[in-house]
Amino acid sequence: MPEIGLNHFLVLSAILFSLGLFGIMTRRNAVVVLMGVELILNAANLNLVAFSKFNGTMSGVMFSMFGIILAAAEAAVALAIVLNIYARFKTVDIGEIDTMRE
Amino acid sequence: METVSFILFSFLGALVMVGSIGTVWSRNPVTSALFLVLNFFALGGIYLLLEAQFIAVVQVIVYAGAIMVLFLFTIMLLNLDDEQALKEKFDLQKGFGILLGGVLLVEVLYILGLKINLPQKSTTLTPVEIGEAKNIGRELITNFLFPFEIVSILLLLAVVGAIVLAKKNFSPNT
Amino acid sequence: MPNNLPEIIEQVKLSLGAFVPEISLSALFLLVITLDMVLNEKRVVIPMVSLVGFVITGFFTWQQLDMPNQEYFLRMHVVDPFAVFFKFLFLGAGALAVLITMDSEELGEKNVANIGEYYAVLIAMVLGMFLMASASDMLMMFLALELVSISSYILTGYLKHQIKSSEASLKYIIYGAVSSGLMVYGMSLIYGLTGQTNIYEIAKFISANEVDEVTLTLAALLVMGGFGYKIGAVPFHFWSPDVYEGAPTPVTAFLSVGSKAAGFAMLIRFFKVAIPAEPTGELAFDWVNFFALIALVSMLLGNFAAIWQSNVKRMLAYSSIAHAGYLLLGVLVADDLGTQAVMFYLAAYTVMTVGAFYVVILIANKIGSDDVNDYRGLGKRMPLTAAALTVFLVSLTGLPPTVGFIGKYMIFTALLGKGTVFLTLAIIGVLTSAVSLYYYFKIPLNMYLRESEDGAETPMESSAFANALAAFLMILTIGFGLFFTPLANFAKNSVIMLVMN
Numbered sequence: 001m002p003e004i005g006l007n008h009f010l011v012l013s014a015i016l017f018s019l020g021l022f023g024i025m026t027r028r029n030a031v032v033v034l035m036g037v038e039l040i041l042n043a044a045n046l047n048l049v050a051f052s053k054f055n056g057t058m059s060g061v062m063f064s065m066f067g068i069i070l071a072a073a074e075a076a077v078a079l080a081i082v083l084n085i086y087a088r089f090k091t092v093d094i095g096e097i098d099t100m101r102e
Numbered sequence: 103m104e105t106v107s108f109i110l111f112s113f114l115g116a117l118v119m120v121g122s123i124g125t126v127w128s129r130n131p132v133t134s135a136l137f138l139v140l141n142f143f144a145l146g147g148i149y150l151l152l153e154a155q156f157i158a159v160v161q162v163i164v165y166a167g168a169i170m171v172l173f174l175f176t177i178m179l180l181n182l183d184d185e186q187a188l189k190e191k192f193d194l195q196k197g198f199g200i201l202l203g204g205v206l207l208v209e210v211l212y213i214l215g216l217k218i219n220l221p222q223k224s225t226t227l228t229p230v231e232i233g234e235a236k237n238i239g240r241e242l243i244t245n246f247l248f249p250f251e252i253v254s255i256l257l258l259l260a261v262v263g264a265i266v267l268a269k270k271n272f273s274p275n276t
Numbered sequence: 277m278p279n280n281l282p283e284i285i286e287q288v289k290l291s292l293g294a295f296v297p298e299i300s301l302s303a304l305f306l307l308v309i310t311l312d313m314v315l316n317e318k319r320v321v322i323p324m325v326s327l328v329g330f331v332i333t334g335f336f337t338w339q340q341l342d343m344p345n346q347e348y349f350l351r352m353h354v355v356d357p358f359a360v361f362f363k364f365l366f367l368g369a370g371a372l373a374v375l376i377t378m379d380s381e382e383l384g385e386k387n388v389a390n391i392g393e394y395y396a397v398l399i400a401m402v403l404g405m406f407l408m409a410s411a412s413d414m415l416m417m418f419l420a421l422e423l424v425s426i427s428s429y430i431l432t433g434y435l436k437h438q439i440k441s442s443e444a445s446l447k448y449i450i451y452g453a454v455s456s457g458l459m460v461y462g463m464s465l466i467y468g469l470t471g472q473t474n475i476y477e478i479a480k481f482i483s484a485n486e487v488d489e490v491t492l493t494l495a496a497l498l499v500m501g502g503f504g505y506k507i508g509a510v511p512f513h514f515w516s517p518d519v520y521e522g523a524p525t526p527v528t529a530f531l532s533v534g535s536k537a538a539g540f541a542m543l544i545r546f547f548k549v550a551i552p553a554e555p556t557g558e559l560a561f562d563w564v565n566f567f568a569l570i571a572l573v574s575m576l577l578g579n580f581a582a583i584w585q586s587n588v589k590r591m592l593a594y595s596s597i598a599h600a601g602y603l604l605l606g607v608l609v610a611d612d613l614g615t616q617a618v619m620f621y622l623a624a625y626t627v628m629t630v631g632a633f634y635v636v637i638l639i640a641n642k643i644g645s646d647d648v649n650d651y652r653g654l655g656k657r658m659p660l661t662a663a664a665l666t667v668f669l670v671s672l673t674g675l676p677p678t679v680g681f682i683g684k685y686m687i688f689t690a691l692l693g694k695g696t697v698f699l700t701l702a703i704i705g706v707l708t709s710a711v712s713l714y715y716y717f718k719i720p721l722n723m724y725l726r727e728s729e730d731g732a733e734t735p736m737e738s739s740a741f742a743n744a745l746a747a748f749l750m751i752l753t754i755g756f757g758l759f760f761t762p763l764a765n766f767a768k769n770s771v772i773m774l775v776m777n
Contacts, residue, residue: 003104004111009152010468012115016122017461018204023126024454025200031177032134033450035125038169039138040457042145045161047464049154052232055471060464061154061232062246063415063473067460068157068164069253070422073260074456075169077426078449079176080268081433081442086180088442094450097443100518100590244284248291248349249415252407255302256423259400262309263430266393267445 009050017043030082030092034075041071111151117144131177135170142166154233284350291348294355296336297363301403304329305396312392319391323374326395330371330402337363345774347412351474354412354774361619361770362409362541365626366534370402372630372749373530379634379742381641382524387435394434398530401427405538412549412774414463414473417542421459421502424535425452432523432531444522451505451515459502465495466550475550476775482551496551496563503546506539508532509600510574517585520593525640528589529633532596533626536603540622544607544615549775567608568701574601579708582715588636588646591715592629595672598712599625605701606687612771614690619767621683624671624756628680631749632668635661638746642736648719653728655720657736662723664746669716671753674709679756679763684709686764 020039027033045064052060082092089097121141125134142165149158231237242250292299304326311322337360345356374395377383383391404423411417429452433445467473469491470481481487504512520528547563578598585591603625606618636646638661643650655662671680684705691702737743756763 004107004151008111008115009148012118012148014207015119018207019119019122019126020457021207022200022204024450027126029131030446030450031131031173031180032126034453035134035138035173037450037453037457038165039122039125039141040454040461042141042165044457044460044464045157046145046148047461048467049149049152049157051464051468051471053152053154055468056228056232057471058232058237058241058245059415059473060467061157061238062241063418063464063467064157065160065238066246066249066253066415066419068160069257070419072164072169073257073426074422074449074453075172076260076264077267077429078453079172080264081429081445081449082176083179083268084433084436084442085446088437088439092180094446097446099439099443100521244281245350246415247288248352249413249419252416252419252423255305255400255403256419256426258309259305259397259423259430260426262393262396263426266390266397266430267433267436 006050006054009046013043013046013050016040016046028093028095030085030094030097031079033094034078034082038071038075041067107151110147114144114147114151117141118148132174135173135177138173139166139170142170149233152233153230156233156235156238158233287348287350291350291353294340294343294346294348295353297333297340298403298406300329300333300336301399301406304333305399305403308392308396308399312390312396315392319378319385322392322395323378326374326399327371329399330367330374334364334367337367345772347476347774351476352413352416353407353410355410356772356774357770358545358615358773359409359541361767362537363406365537365623366402366405366409369530369534369537369626369630370398372626372634373398373526373534375745376529376630376634376637377526379641379739379745380524380526380637382435382637383526387437394431397427397430401431401530401534405534405541408538409541409545411542411545412475414466414475414478417546418456418460418463421506421542422456424506424538425456428452428527428531428535431527432519434527435524438522440522441524442522444519447522448515448519451512455501455505455512458498462495462498462501465491466499469495475546478550492551497566499546500563500566503539503543504570507536507543507600507603508539508597509570509604510577510597511570513574513577513597513600516597517590517593520596521587521590521646525589525633525637525646528592529630532592532633533622533629536596536600537622537626540603540607540618544618545773547607548610548615548773564608564610567604568697571601571604571608572701572704574598574604575705575708576601579711579715582712585715586648588648588651588719589633591648592632592636595712595716596629598708599672601708602684602687602705605705606690609690609694609698611690612768614687615771615773616764616767617683617686617690619770620686620760620764623763623767624679624683627749627752627756628668628671628678631746631753632665632672634749635665635668635746638738638742639665641738648722650728651719651722652726653723653733655724656733657728658738659735660743661738661746662720664750665723666720667750667753669719671757673713673716675713677757678753679760680753682757682760682764 016039020036023036024033045067048060048064086092118141121137124137128134146158146161340355340360343355347354401424404420407420411420429445429449432448433441435441469487470478472478508516575598578594582591582594603618606614640646671678674680674684688702691698
């Protein structure tokens with residue numbers, strides 16, 4: 001059995017990151033797009049915590065904690081905007097919310 | 103010991119992947135949200151493997167507890183019975199292209215991941231100590247005092263903003 | 277980092293003295309929220325309180341001019357002339373935003389029941405910009421950027437009963453959240469490579485040790501995603517036309533000057549300090565060529581796409597993409613001359629862009645439209661307003677005798693003598709400016725040479741206050757164009773950035 005090293009965590013985070021990006025690019029439901037953003041933020045946090053453990057500094061863990069707090073704040077505002085969008089457009093499909101293009 | 107952690111890592115890693123694939127793939131937003139919860143819990147486990155107990159707990163409480171409840175609330179408020187509102191066309195061609203890009207990205211990062219050489223350890227902290235709540239708390243009111251204070255303003259702003267944007271009967275016209 | 281408690285307490289005490297402007301802004305933020313809850317009549321009192329608060333903050337910022345260049349708060353926050361210059365710029369832009377909001381029908385009593393939170397969020401945004409200009413740690417950069425972003429999402433969607441404003445805020449938050457996610461991922465890679473989050477420590481590590489080149493490039497590109505979205509440069513510009521068109525016009529004006537300037541402040545500090553241009557020959561990430569490419573595409577796309585727009589706000593959005601390109605030209609020179617030019621240009625850009633948007637507000641107040649075809653005949657109906665708009669557009673094009681000309685002149689001269697690539701970029705910059713002449717002058721053309729469709733010729737002048745403010749901005753635009761030495765010297769003295777070895 002191989003030892004679990006830094007690279008295992010980095011690869012996991014890279015997969016999370018690209019899945020998040022994939023979700024953002026392909027999905028058209030605004031709520032699911034925001035979930036994709038959460039996946040990306042999680043990937044970054046996983047990176048930070050893993051680096052923090054393997055190089056022995058506290059900054060990574062602290063950074064990831066602030067990242068979690070910010071994700072919460074951003075999600076709150078984003079979902080308030082989504083609710084408002086639903087009240088105006090009766091849909092949350094970002095492909096249909098497009099009134100300004102000429 | 104190593105075998106145990108390897109098995110745990112494989113198991114949790116698989117759960118993380120299942121969770122995130124389910125999130126981006128499933129058609130129903132509620133299913134997506136539930137997969138995301140699975141993903142968050144599994145990530146919490148991964149953090150435990152990394153000996154970051156405090157972050158693991160925060161991950162579960164804040165992400166799986168607060169953020170996901172927020173997401174689920176929103177989905178419910180969007181009136182799930184209204185199929186039309188949540189239906190979406192899956193653009194297969196575009197999706198395929200981006201999937202390709204994603205795979206490429208994974209590959210690149212995989213190669214990079216193998217090449218990262220870490221800087222020298224600069225502290226005397228052991229990994230276990232790094233993840234301890236005691237040390238995190240101490241850092242928070244010493245070296246990270248400034249960001250800690252700024253975050254309080256940011257949270258207040260987010261609260262004000264969310265209320266302003268979600269409150270009903272805001273405009274005299276409507 | 278110090279580890280014993282007394283030393284830390286000593287440091288924090290010392291740092292508080294370097295943090296007075298930000299404390300005053302935070303206090304103002306809380307005060308406005310409180311006032312909003314207790315007052316009945318808010319439309320005059322709260323903006324006045326905000327303006328007074330900005331003036332007080334300006335006084336404290338002025339005192340920082342004499343402070344030693346140093347990092348404070350345990351290496352999170354830096355005070356140097358560079359940051360102070362930008363703080364003045366943000367205060368000026370913030371005060372102008374408050375003034376033009378007061379005069380906007382869009383945000384007037386008819387449309388918005390409660391305006392108190394608007395000013396509170398605006399103040400929080402100025403605070404975030406202050407922090408962006410001073411951040412010396414990646415964590416602080418992230419937090420400050422998010423503070424600005426979250427406030428701008430709220431302000432963009434403030435007219436929530438309006439379809440356009442809601443749509444703009446949704447687009448803004450989706451692009452914003454994605455790009456800040458990319459940025460954090462990039463920052464985590466940089467942290468992994470160097471084991472540091474402080475930009476000075478990162479620079480020290482990169483110059484002393486060998487870092488994996490490909491990973492650093494990737495990380496820097498991802499970080500650039502976050503910054504590029506703030507400055508609105510191609511290829512991170514997709515949000516800006518829709519957001520500029522949909523947001524309430526005062527917010528558009530503030531976003532286009534304030535958050536762009538803050539993005540540039542942070543970008544310059546990050547790339548100049550953390551990833552220096554020419555250290556000892558072998559540079560890990562060649563950001564100069566990368567910026568050159570972004571600047572080139574921004575100038576071309578911004579100017580050519582603007583030609584097809586008939587909505588004035590949307591046209592100004594594309595023009596702001598082009599201006600981000602010109603500004604990046606100054607950044608990529610990476611010497612003091614270039615930075616000075618960028619700072620001067622940002623100050624000039626603030627005056628002329630706020631002016632242009634203010635006039636757009638005044639016209640929209642009267643005719644209820646942002647479409648250039650509805651501007652016909654306005655030269656006779658609103659002579660002063662039309663004249664002011666023409667001056668601002670001349671300045672945005674970069675023609676003498678305006679401040680925009682001096683700004684462009686400084687940027688292009690900074691590029692001379694640095695090699696063929698830079699020369700080519702300067703030439704393209706001049707040529708695209710000529711293209712911009714075409715679409716900017718569509719507006720005066722409609723105002724002066726075409727009659728309105730219904731043949732209305734009744735004069736519709738705005739209030740005395742509005743005329744005074746428009747005239748003031750117009751005088752600034754021309755005045756700084758003729759007597760630019762003080763501003764140029766201020767920018768020159770402010771390029772001093774804390775660089776540690």
